[in-house]
Amino acid sequence: MGCGTSSSVKDKKSEKALKAALVIQNWYRRRSAQLKTRQRYALTIFQSIEYTDEQGQLQLSNFFSFMLENYTRVLEEDSELVTHLLGSNIQDKDRQDYLGLIDVPDSYCGPRLQFPVTFTDIDLLIEAFKQQQILHAYYVLEVLFETKKLLQQMPNFTHTKTSPSKEITICGDLHGKLDDLFLIYSKNGLPSVSNPYVFNGDFVDRGKNSMEILMILFVSFLVYPNDLHLNRGNHEDFMMNKRYGFTKEVLNKYKLKSVLMPPIPIDGDRATEKENKVGTTITARGIRRNGSLSEQLTKHEWEQVIDILWSDPRGKRGCYPNTSRGGGCYFGPDITSRILNKYQLKMLIRSHECKPEGYEICHDGKVITVFSASNYYEEGSNRGAYIRVSSGTPPRFFQYQMTRATCLRPLYQRVNAVESSAIRMLKERMISRKTDLIRVFQLQDCSKSGKLSVGQWAFSMENVLGLNLPWRSLSSRLVTTDKDGNIDYMSSFQDIHIQKPVKEVQSTLIETVYRYRSDLQIIFNVIDSDHSGLISMEEFRSMWKLFTSYYSVCIDDSQLDELAERMDLNKDGSIDFNELLKAFYVVHKFDKLNKSDTKVA
Amino acid sequence: MADDRSREGTETAVAEFHKKIKEAFEVFDHESNNTVDVEEEEPTGYIRFEKFLPVMTEVLLERRYRPIPEDILLRAFEVLDPAKCGFLSKEELIKYMTEEGEPFSQEEMEEMLSAAIDPESNSIHYKDYITMMVIDEN
Secondary structure (H helix, E strand, O other), X not given: OHHHHHHHHHHHHHHHHHHHHHHHHXXXXXXXXXXXXXXXXXXXXXXXXXXXXHHHHHHHHHHHHHHHHHHHHHOOOOHHHHHHHHOOOOOOOOHHHHHHHOOOOOOOOOOOOOOOOOHHHHHHHHHHHHOXXXXXXXXXXXXXXXXXXXXXHOOXXXXXXXXXXXXXXXXXXXXXXXXXXXXHHHHHOOOEOOEOEEEOOOOOOOOOOHHHHHHHHHHHHHHOOOOEEEEOOOOOOHHHHHHHOHHHHHHHHOOOOOOOOOOOOOEOOOOOHHHOOOOOOOOOOOOEEOOEEOOOOOHHHHHHHHHHHHOEEOOOOOXXXXXXXXXXXXXXXXXXXXXXXXXXXOOEEEOOOOOOOOEEEEOOOOEEEXXXXXXXXXXXXXXXXXXXXXXXXXXXXXXXXXXOHHHHOOHHHHHHHHHHHHHHHHHHHXXXXXXXXXXXXXXXXXXXXXXXXXXXXXXXXXXXXXXOOOHHHXXXXXXXXXXXXXXXXXXXXXXXEEOOOOOOOOHHHHHHHXXXXXXXXXXXXXXXXXXXXXXXXXXXXXXXXXXXXXXXXXXXXXXXXXXXXXXXXXXXXXXXXXXXXXXXXXXXXXXXXXXHHOOXX | OHHHHHHHHHHHHHHHHHHHHHHHHHHHOOOOOOEEEOOOOOOOOEXXXXXXXXXXXXXXXXXXXXXXXXXXXXXXXXXXXXXXXXXXXXXXXXXXXXXXXOOOOHHHHHHHHHHHOEOOOOEEOHHHHHHHHHHHHO
């Protein structure tokens, strides 16, 4: 009897413990799922904005063609500008002319390369860059010229053999993230004859060590030209570099104004032997084709290049325009099968898209996306990966994530960080379209109550911003909702505004300049051929006229004049455009550091 | 009349739920082929939107899976801490989470500990932990 009672008490106790444990586990798992969802939403926000920007970039390219047609008529003649825009401004200068301009002083204590380079130079560079040293411009030029010379001798398609004892490693986008390259080389070994590599483009832009990555990759290539393969990505393009940071990095690290970087010629296609998709031969800009100087690519050729470098695989069958990015296409599994069969290929390994796990397999295992820049958008946003491949065996995947300080932080803190960053970016988008948004909101707000239903609000946001996002789920982070579930649409603009450089200027002008500030900066930079930071008032006005007409912006020219005058940017008839654009930045009311978002281009 | 209006109200609510579910689904459907990967149950490894939508709509309409109230969570921890010390040792928590109920995987356990544990005492002060989590949620 005693035993009976005590065992039933024990049962009851353990039953309670079981229930309690279940409550905690359920709660915890629900929270984890929420956190992971929020992380994914943040990634979607970053990606949508990035792709919309890419659309803007392609539109800008078109604008330059438009500008070339109309601009040179407006000014006398600016042949320098024209050649600058065409990117073929180096042909007439000799290697010796450039090297003759520079001396390496004795006081320079950075790495000194010995030409022809050997594997010790790779080590030398890695060690130096780990200590944040900068390679002297003289060596940079030498490396660039040597690389260019070698690349010009190579065909656009490379064939390479693998075997079980000689696997090849394929890496995706690096985007200036030097730590990721260090990690790959350290975990996977330095390149060598028995350890070949393919790098699938997008080495530069966004990260802060594009230059160092290029130097390591190019020197590795010079040492092992048959075992280190470099493919071109859509960021190996001087126009993209102007927007996405590489040009800026170069100008900051190397303040020699008169030295212009030669365009980087790289293999035309994005896939290696096993995996090439298109049968036609494409040449990149500036490459010598068969010994003769290639001219500007034809429109058709340029479209083919864009197709190769910008397209993305999708589940839907067929081939249709890539509307997110504004260039290239979406291709379905049927297209993949057809092309692979036609050229007797097994697989396509490509990059170009950031994946949360660093890689993704689709189209029945026939297409693999590999992306090697971890934390691409933000600390904690995604992992990076690389693949080891050899014929006859399935590919092996290796993942990593470079998180220095945040490595040991719990998930909820990491998610909070990524999410706040994404929401911040989204809010800046919203503020730059404030006038348009309010107009659309008010059109639907018939009773002038200041409120809209969630559906109406979501519809307006999607249409004005052109971003395909889960608005209903994000609404709690962007606006205030009342107890009936209706949205107070003006509430999103409360804690954020664009700093007005001058009080009297109209908000539409402020918003427009802020919205197009990246494009404007690129345009100004291109016009400013001597890199002085100044352009003449006349050039400024005519450029602005062209810009407003092409982008269908309704701003009175006189307003801009007034702005420039009031800001006193006029220095002897020239405009300091960097000062102009820097003055337009977003203030987040609850920020500790107000000017942390002066990201002009 | 009232019936009509309430039916209309439910219809609009359902339509809004549908849109909300579709939006969220699309975030995970990166191939845009109306399927998302799942980690369990489904033998195929993914679930289709057509199947997902009605199930999820019902969940939202019936307001199932509401957040677990703070006090219930606290009581659950207190059950595991009968001596009312105000904390659980690391070993105790691990034992309960990995042996009772629907056991945690090692990854889940490590992840929970990273946020919950007080490194100096190697114990979990559950009241503080709960408060911290609840604040973060809002």
